[in-house]
Amino acid sequence: MSRLATIGRRLGQLIVVLVLVTALNALLFSMLPGDLAEVNIPFGSDAQREALREDLGLNEPVYVQYGRWLGNFVKGDFGSYYRQGNVTPVLERVKSTAPVSIQLMIYAQLLALGLAIPLGIFTARRAGTRADKATNTVAFALLAVPNFVLGLVLAYVVGVQLRWLPPQGYVHLGDNVVDHFRSMAIPSFSLAIGLIATYMRLLRTDLVATLQQDFILMAKSKGISERRVLWRHALRPSSITLITSAGLNVGALIGGALIIEIIFNLDGMGRLIFEAIGERQIVAIQSLVAIVAVGYVIVNFLVDILYAVVDPRIRRG
Amino acid sequence: MADQHLDREPTDDLDAPVADIEVGLAEPGTVAAAAVTPVPVQVELSRSKRIGVFGWCAIGWLTLVALMALVPGIFPGPGLLERSREAIVAGNFGPQSGHWLGIDNSGYDLMTKTIHGTRASMIVAVSGVGFALIVGGFLGLVAGYFRGKLDTVLTGMFNVMLAFPTLVLALTLVTIFASQPGTSYGRRVMVVSAAIGIVSIPILGRITRANTLVWSEREFVLAAKLLGTKTPRILWRDVLPNVLPAMLQITLLGIGIAIVAEGGLSLLGVGVPASIDSPSWGNLIATLRSQLFLGRPWGVFAPSLAIFLTVLSLNYLGDVIRARFDVRESVL
Numbered sequence: 001m002s003r004l005a006t007i008g009r010r011l012g013q014l015i016v017v018l019v020l021v022t023a024l025n026a027l028l029f030s031m032l033p034g035d036l037a038e039v040n041i042p043f044g045s046d047a048q049r050e051a052l053r054e055d056l057g058l059n060e061p062v063y064v065q066y067g068r069w070l071g072n073f074v075k076g077d078f079g080s081y082y083r084q085g086n087v088t089p090v091l092e093r094v095k096s097t098a099p100v101s102i103q104l105m106i107y108a109q110l111l112a113l114g115l116a117i118p119l120g121i122f123t124a125r126r127a128g129t130r131a132d133k134a135t136n137t138v139a140f141a142l143l144a145v146p147n148f149v150l151g152l153v154l155a156y157v158v159g160v161q162l163r164w165l166p167p168q169g170y171v172h173l174g175d176n177v178v179d180h181f182r183s184m185a186i187p188s189f190s191l192a193i194g195l196i197a198t199y200m201r202l203l204r205t206d207l208v209a210t211l212q213q214d215f216i217l218m219a220k221s222k223g224i225s226e227r228r229v230l231w232r233h234a235l236r237p238s239s240i241t242l243i244t245s246a247g248l249n250v251g252a253l254i255g256g257a258l259i260i261e262i263i264f265n266l267d268g269m270g271r272l273i274f275e276a277i278g279e280r281q282i283v284a285i286q287s288l289v290a291i292v293a294v295g296y297v298i299v300n301f302l303v304d305i306l307y308a309v310v311d312p313r314i315r316r317g
Numbered sequence: 318m319a320d321q322h323l324d325r326e327p328t329d330d331l332d333a334p335v336a337d338i339e340v341g342l343a344e345p346g347t348v349a350a351a352a353v354t355p356v357p358v359q360v361e362l363s364r365s366k367r368i369g370v371f372g373w374c375a376i377g378w379l380t381l382v383a384l385m386a387l388v389p390g391i392f393p394g395p396g397l398l399e400r401s402r403e404a405i406v407a408g409n410f411g412p413q414s415g416h417w418l419g420i421d422n423s424g425y426d427l428m429t430k431t432i433h434g435t436r437a438s439m440i441v442a443v444s445g446v447g448f449a450l451i452v453g454g455f456l457g458l459v460a461g462y463f464r465g466k467l468d469t470v471l472t473g474m475f476n477v478m479l480a481f482p483t484l485v486l487a488l489t490l491v492t493i494f495a496s497q498p499g500t501s502y503g504r505r506v507m508v509v510s511a512a513i514g515i516v517s518i519p520i521l522g523r524i525t526r527a528n529t530l531v532w533s534e535r536e537f538v539l540a541a542k543l544l545g546t547k548t549p550r551i552l553w554r555d556v557l558p559n560v561l562p563a564m565l566q567i568t569l570l571g572i573g574i575a576i577v578a579e580g581g582l583s584l585l586g587v588g589v590p591a592s593i594d595s596p597s598w599g600n601l602i603a604t605l606r607s608q609l610f611l612g613r614p615w616g617v618f619a620p621s622l623a624i625f626l627t628v629l630s631l632n633y634l635g636d637v638i639r640a641r642f643d644v645r646e647s648v649l
Contacts, residue, residue, distance in 0.1 A: 020477045025489070032493050039497070140636075144629035146577040148584060149621040152606055156614045167610060255484030259581045263606065270585075277492055277586050289489050293481045300480075 007305070014301045021293050022073070026066040029286045040282050041082045052082065056283070069286075078287035083279075090284045093272055094291065100170060100268035104257050107188035109246065112195035116242075119196070120203030121230050127208050136204075139197035147256045151190035151263045158186060170266040187264045191256050195249055202245055206238035240307060247303030251296055372637050375630035382627055385435035397433050397594060400424035410613045419615030422608055430596045431619040437589045437597035438624075440506060442575035445513030450568050452514075453521030458552055458560065460522070461529025472526070475519035484581055487512040491587040505590050509582060513575045524567050528560040562642035569635040573628040580624060598624050 032039065036058060037049040052058075057065045072079070078090035123132045159167025165186055171179040210216065211234055219229045258270030265271075269292065276284045368376070385392065395401070395415070401424045404413065411419045418428040460471040478486070487509075495508035532538065533556055541551045576598070582588035583599030584606075591600035598620040605616025 017477065017480055021480045024477060024481075028489055028493055034497065140632070141629060144573070144625055144632055146580055146621075146624060146628070148580060148602070149617075149624065152602070152609055152614075152617050152621070156609050156617075160610060160612060160614075251479075251482040254482040255581065258484065259584050262584050273488070274585050277488075277496065280496065282492075285489070285492055289481075289485055292485050296482050297480050 010301065010304065014297070017297055018294060019070075021297060022070060022290050023066055025286060025290050025293065026069055027062065029282065030062045030065065032282060036282055039280055042280070043084055044082065048082070052283075073287065073290060078291070079283040081276075081279075081281050081284050090287050094269070094288070097268050097272050098291075100266055101254075101257050101261065101270065103173070104184065104187055104191065104260065104266065104268060105250070105253050107184055108191035108195065108253060108257070111188055112192040112199055113242075113246065115192070116196045116199035116203060117235075119200045120207060121235070123200065124204045124207035124211065125226075125230060127204070132204075136201065139200055142193055142197040145193065147190050147194060148259050148263055150193050151187065151260055154186045154190055155264065168265045170264075183266075187260045187266060191253065191260050194256075195246075195253070198245060198249065199242055202241050203238060206241050207234055210234045210238045243303065243307055247300055247306075250299045250303075254292060254296055368637055371633055375633045378626050378630045379634075382435055382439065382623075385432045386439040387436075389433045389436065392429075392432050394429045394432075395426045397425070397429055397596075399426065399429075401426070410615055412615070418619040419613075421605055421616045422613065425593070427601075427615055427619040430601055431598065431623050434596035434598045434601055434620060435623070437506065437595065438576055438579055438599065441510045441513060441579045441589060441597070442572050445510040445575050446517055446568055446571040448511070448514035449517035449521050449571065450564060453518040454525050454564055456518070457522040457525025457527075458529050458557065461526040462533045462548075462552060462556060464530075468526070471522070475522050478516070478519040479523075481516075483516040484578060484585075486516045487578060487582060488585055488587055490515060491582060496587060502590060502592075502595060509579065509587070509589060512582075513578055517571050517575070520571065521564065521567055524563055525560055528563045529556055532556050532559045562638055566635045566638045566642075569631045569638070573631040573635075576624055576627055 036056070037052045041048050041052060057068050076091055078094060080087045080089050081093075119135065123135050126132045155167040158164050165182050167186070169183055171183045173180045207230075216229060216234060219233050220226070224233075257268065258273060260266070261268040261270035262274050269288065273285065273288050273292075276288060394417075401416065401420055404410070404416065404420050405422075405424045410422070413419070416426050416428070418426075418431065420426055421430070456471050456475075460468040481489075490512035491505075491508055494512075495505045538551060538555050541555050546555075579588055579597060580599035580602055583591070583597065583603040586603075588599045588603065589595070589597040591597075591604045601620040602617050608614075608616045
């Protein structure tokens, strides 16, 4: 089968999953007890509520509502916030907050891989030694630290006590590059820590297995330096599990990012959802949840394609 | 083999032979024994896979947690509604005599609050994951044993559920079913547990299905079929006992994740509702975190420590189970 056909089939599956996910979301929201218009605009006039019912097609069956919602969603119309007197589109807020969440997740992922790969190589090379065992024990303990706990601890120690970094707040990349990274340092690290432990342990296990293979012995016997053997020969075949895990962890990363944003007062999607829940903006929440879920599905799809690039064996299968 | 390698979880002991899974095949006696004994938990420990000092510490801590959840009143210290005015006047919020883990900004003892918060956190985590264990386990067993269309439908359902980031799905469920003004405490706790349970169903379902697929191909299952054993009995007596260690391991990890998730939901404003007499580990952190930025970290410290120790213990025991039964995360 040609590669194009494979990608075409995958794209078809992607669309089916996206439709199912948004439909499940719509179905859940249709089960909201009480009258949505009443819940969403508690202090509005009857005319406002009637307009909302009309907009969402609340008097029609669920699948008609979903079709209408999906049509709008695809066009980038994510519904509106209904506040006393004014109606503002959700899209505007998403445009300003989504980049913050995406930055946070990318920094965390890069930080995690950047620290986990050298640590994994370090421990695999010294497998069985005291240094290896100590690192593994620390990693195991770190897996039990929730990221919001670590975030709060770091915010207190580094931000409040030592005053090395700002404990809260966000600076735009465009405003000041240095301050931007200073404001994102603790949040990214807090989000990354669990991943560092996970990735390091995965990579170590795979590297230990790879290092026992014949081609490594061959490379060593040719006199190639140990460092080069590790980085150039052993790392790539040992990195498949790592990539799989990096993809699977995007879901955890999204959940984590939402919480970290709230702790550090970063104006991202997490804060947006938090505020919408507080204000009971159901229409907005439905769209925000759908945006996050759709983003997650798409990232997983891209990771799937990525492994085919890294590992020729998967490409063939 | 390549696939198995892909899905392997990191193992702590290097010496664990990869061929371990085949052991049962090589020794028919073991298989028969496993098939007859419903839950082979009380197996003699081999030296390398014993519980160890850490394991006993973990069991000890979890026992303490169980006591804190069931009978919080037996622990020494001030009552849940007792305030210490002197300490506030003195501006002393940290650990001090009478308040080993400090007090919060209103003068309530933090150790007491954390101990009393155990019940809500445990109710949510244990009942949520327990529900998922029963429902997900059943669906996974059925899907893996019968295969065919049923399997396709169930697996598809699991995958669609997994397409939501778990925290986001849980948050959606609580928002929809229990965030109306005037929702009672009981209903909210029930919905939070159910939300955690529902998001855990596909995780437990998939692991059970994957293990069932492998075990239901074994000779003793075929033998039972040929002898005319009824299907429910085969599932209950032959397949389930073998799949159970994997389910148990994921359940332990899952309870840990659920405890953390309760904290996350609280921070997002959809956890166990906070009030003076109904603390949970998560809502203590959520309500007291602002104190930390004022230089009083104690409110966050006590419940965080409790979460950390509990999750660490559960992870450790999960690891012990995996080492002893050689559970694979995903045997596809």
